[in-house]
Amino acid sequence: MDHIKTTTTTTHHPSAARAVHIAQHPYHPPHAVIPSYAPNSSSIPSIVGSFGGLILVVVASALVLARRRGGNPTLRRTDQLALCWFALCGFLHCFFEGYFVLYHASIPSSQTLFAQLWKEYAQSDSRYVTSDPFMLCIEMLTVLIWGPLSIAAAVCIVRRSPLRHLVQAGLCVGHLYGVALYYGTCYFEETFRGVSYSRPEFLYFWVYYVGFNAPWVVVPALLLRQSAAAIRRSFVASYGPEEQDDTSLSPREGNEGHPMSSTVEVKAPSLEAKKHL
Amino acid sequence: MDHIKTTTTTTHHPSAARAVHIAQHPYHPPHAVIPSYAPNSSSIPSIVGSFGGLILVVVASALVLARRRGGNPTLRRTDQLALCWFALCGFLHCFFEGYFVLYHASIPSSQTLFAQLWKEYAQSDSRYVTSDPFMLCIEMLTVLIWGPLSIAAAVCIVRRSPLRHLVQAGLCVGHLYGVALYYGTCYFEETFRGVSYSRPEFLYFWVYYVGFNAPWVVVPALLLRQSAAAIRRSFVASYGPEEQDDTSLSPREGNEGHPMSSTVEVKAPSLEAKKHL
Numbered sequence: 298m299d300h301i302k303t304t305t306t307t308t309h310h311p312s313a314a315r316a317v318h319i320a321q322h323p324y325h326p327p328h329a330v331i332p333s334y335a336p337n338s339s340s341i342p343s344i345v346g347s348f349g350g351l352i353l354v355v356v357a358s359a360l361v362l363a364r365r366r367g368g369n370p371t372l373r374r375t376d377q378l379a380l381c382w383f384a385l386c387g388f389l390h391c392f393f394e395g396y397f398v399l400y401h402a403s404i405p406s407s408q409t410l411f412a413q414l415w416k417e418y419a420q421s422d423s424r425y426v427t428s429d430p431f432m433l434c435i436e437m438l439t440v441l442i443w444g445p446l447s448i449a450a451a452v453c454i455v456r457r458s459p460l461r462h463l464v465q466a467g468l469c470v471g472h473l474y475g476v477a478l479y480y481g482t483c484y485f486e487e488t489f490r491g492v493s494y495s496r497p498e499f500l501y502f503w504v505y506y507v508g509f510n511a512p513w514v515v516v517p518a519l520l521l522r523q524s525a526a527a528i529r530r531s532f533v534a535s536y537g538p539e540e541q542d543d544t545s546l547s548p549r550e551g552n553e554g555h556p557m558s559s560t561v562e563v564k565a566p567s568l569e570a571k572k573h574l
Numbered sequence: 575m576d577h578i579k580t581t582t583t584t585t586h587h588p589s590a591a592r593a594v595h596i597a598q599h600p601y602h603p604p605h606a607v608i609p610s611y612a613p614n615s616s617s618i619p620s621i622v623g624s625f626g627g628l629i630l631v632v633v634a635s636a637l638v639l640a641r642r643r644g645g646n647p648t649l650r651r652t653d654q655l656a657l658c659w660f661a662l663c664g665f666l667h668c669f670f671e672g673y674f675v676l677y678h679a680s681i682p683s684s685q686t687l688f689a690q691l692w693k694e695y696a697q698s699d700s701r702y703v704t705s706d707p708f709m710l711c712i713e714m715l716t717v718l719i720w721g722p723l724s725i726a727a728a729v730c731i732v733r734r735s736p737l738r739h740l741v742q743a744g745l746c747v748g749h750l751y752g753v754a755l756y757y758g759t760c761y762f763e764e765t766f767r768g769v770s771y772s773r774p775e776f777l778y779f780w781v782y783y784v785g786f787n788a789p790w791v792v793v794p795a796l797l798l799r800q801s802a803a804a805i806r807r808s809f810v811a812s813y814g815p816e817e818q819d820d821t822s823l824s825p826r827e828g829n830e831g832h833p834m835s836s837t838v839e840v841k842a843p844s845l846e847a848k849k850h851l
Contacts, residue, residue, distance in 0.1 A: 428766050430759055430762035430763040430765075430766050430767060431708055431759055431762075433762045433766065434755060434758035434759050434761070434762045435755060435758075437758070438751070438754055438755065438758065442751075459806050459809035459810045459813070460802075460805075460806055460809075462805070462809070463743065463801075463802055463805045463806065466740065466743065466744060467743060467744075467747045470744045470747045470748060470751075471747060471751055474715070474719075474747075474748055474751055474752070475751070477715055478711060478712060478715065478755070481711035481712075481714070481715065482707055482708050482711050484711070485707035485708075485710045485711045486707040488707075489705050489707050489710065490707060524740075525737075525740055528737075528739070528740045528805055528808070529736050529737055529740065530812075531805070531808045531809050531812045531813070532736035532737075532739070532808050533736045534812040535808045535811040535812050536736070536808070
């Protein structure tokens with residue numbers, strides 16, 4: 298936080314005859330209004346170390362819990378990795394981003410661990426210290442929907458639930474769409490309005506802004522591919538490669554004449570289906 | 575378009591000694607800058623009628639094509655409705671919203687059918703005539719992702735593809751997230767910045783803004799419920815109620831020891847599974 302610029306300017310407007318301070322903070326754009334800003338009281342290694350430790354404890358606890366109490370000690374390695382990912386997402390969405398949604402107005406002046414982390418990160422995206430309506434909206438949806446769904450996905454993995462790939466695929470679509478909007482709004486804001494929310498330094502733009510969000514492009518893309526393949530295989534295995542389950546919009550409506558009606562046996566996987574397994 | 579307000583104001587700023595017109599358009603907020611705005615040259619019934627006719631032709635054509643050439647004349651009624659919905663979405667996303675993405679800068683002054691429709695609709699959301707970065711971003715993603723995916727969902731229904739419910743569920747998550755952000759950004763913008771993008775009249779707020787977007791809440795919710803049930807049933811039918819398909823993040827990794835490895839037959843649906851069909 299050694300980038301605080303205090304630019305003093307004067308205007309000719311009668312109501313602003315005295316000097317006006319247009320930036321008392323390190324964020325971009327410099328004209329962003331953050332009147333209550335107070336620099337962090339702790340060092341970067343200290344807050345990042347505490348946060349890293351907290352994340353490690355949460356993820357490791359989830360893994361240990363899943364292996365011990367999930368009744369499934371033979372959870373595959375890739376599923377253990379997915380479980381760690383969803384535990385990480387659940388923690389970040391519900392608590393770290395939840396903190397932002399609840400306390401966004403007081404973050405610039407606050408010195409709690411989470412507030413200091415947000416103030417540090419906001420050098421790569423000042424929308425987090427200006428109560429930006431888009432950030433508040435997307436973060437509230439993240440806290441209310443993607444957070445609980447991340448935890449649900451972790452639970453589904455441990456329980457080997459038939460809902461696992463449904464939840465995982467839905468969550469991945471949400472993550473990919475969300476990160477595309479997150480990057481995209483900044484890109485369009487800069488292109489059409491010339492406003493950049495990130496400081497230009499390598500650390501802030503490439504490490505914080507690009508680097509810290511890139512996992513939400515890469516991992517959901519891999520997990521979505523996994524779920525898509527699993528769902529496709531399941532349908533092919535159940536109903537053959539060219540026929541699908543089919544239900545009405547209203548579950549109460551009869552399935553007259555359809556091969557998947559309740560009185561019809563599920564047909565054995567065809568040769569074609571087996572090829573895909 | 576009989577709401578055009580021309581407010582004339584003066585400032586004391588030396589560079590603005592002459593009168594400044596702050597609104598030459600019918601949109602909210604009145605201080606929105608839309609210098610090239612030209613009122614629509616056609617009447618509302620005329621442009622709405624043309625658009626309605628166009629939509630009818632597109633949807634009816636998709637339905638006729640699906641019934642005649644899809645090789646599936648016995649497509650269930652609910653699937654025909656879903657097909658019509660996806661054809662409508664595909665048309666709106668790719669063409670109507672595609673027009674906005676391509677020509678957003680010239681829409682306020684243009685008199686093409688689509689431009690006049692956008693100018694009329696923008697009375698309920700002026701972001702469509704101000705090249706708003708969030709709208710451009712979310713609409714570009716809609717055109718590039720949800721548009722083609724809507725067409726893919728329609729094709730999957732006709733072909734009874736095993737990918738149908740995967741595509742449908744992903745698209746529905748996208749639609750629900752998108753409409754939540756669409757409504758949500760306006761809500762937060764009004765709450766935190768006091769800016770309303772909609773004219774307050776019943777027609778604009780309730781019919782255009784709420785009413786025209788509400789189908790993207792209701793229909794995707796119903797279709798997502800349908801797909802969720804179908805995917806769950808398929809997994810239960812294939813692998814039993816407490817066991818799921820399971821693949822690694824890397825498809826090339828071996829499936830050692832797992833019931834769904836390539837050398838293991840798909841087990842017959844259990845009694846429990848049959849109960850759910």
